[in-house]
Amino acid sequence: MYNTDMPSRADLPSTAKLISSTIISAVVALVLLVTVVMPAEYAMDPTxxxxxxxxxxxxxxxxQLAEEAAADEAAQLAAVPAVTEERAPEPAAPMQQVASTPEPQIEPATAAPAPAAAAEPEWTDEVRFVLTPGEGTEFKLTMEEGAVASFHWVSEGGPVNFDTHGDGSGQSISYEKGRGVAEDEGELTAAFTGNHGWFFRNRNNDDVTMVLRTRGNYGELKRAM
Structure with missing residues (x-):
């Protein structure tokens, strides 16, 4: 049966065109991999x-979610109940008569007055927010390289998972991570100019209330969307 005309040799693409199309496709795929896939899937952003x-x-x-899931699975596998060995009670040693001696009289020492504690400076910013079960959020400080900020945060209603990290100027860094932590305080020194702060996630079955306080050398405290 007659269906369609066979293409002539002149209508077929040449070998050079096929090679050129293949190279262009490979370049486009590489560009998308570096600029879209790697940042969105693996947080790798070389450009x-x-x-x-x-x-x-x-x-x-x-x-962060993948690391938390892997840590949860590892914690469940490691949660094996420990078996304690019962020990028979040791026989009580016979009591011996000890001659009582009068206790010496000790004159009370006069305690030296304690030095007055230096007053802690007030916090520049304080935020209070609620995390529902499974919810996570992020707060960042805008900081110059080498700047130092003091912080104190507490979780009311249950411990949380956190990741202290920074990003900016084409760089990223993770300072500290924790699981099941109810409170933390210290100083955060910016490794480079950019945004530096905390990611919190509530892994409890109930809401938790977070209180974050900061002071020091930074521009502003902002909640990442």
Missing amino acids: GVGRLLGLTEMGEIKQ
Whole structure:
């Protein structure tokens, strides 16, 4: 049966065109991999385009969730109840008569007055927010390289998971991570100019109320969207 005309040799693409199309496709795929896929999936942004498009933060959250899930699974496998060995009570030693001696009289010593404690400086910023079960949020300080900020945060209603990290100037860093922590305080020194702060997640079955206080050398405290 007659269906369609067979293409002539002149209508077929040449070998050079096929090679050129293949190279162009490979270049486009590589560009998308570096600028879109790597920042959005793995928080890897060698070009900085992912940060501008808001994809790197998405990748950081995905990596945080993956790490938390792996840690939860490892904790469940390691939670094996310990078996304690029962020991028979040791026989009581016979009591011996001890001659009582009069206790010496000790004159009370006059305590030296304690030095007055230096007053702690007031906090510059204080935020209070609620995290529902499974919810996570992020607060960042805008800081210059080498700047130091003091902080104190507490979780009311149950401990939380946290990740203290920073990003900016095409760089990213993780300072500290914790699981099941109810309170933390200390100083945060910016490794580079950018945003530095905390990601909190509530892994409890009930709401928790977070209180975060900061002071020091930084521009502003802001909640990342």
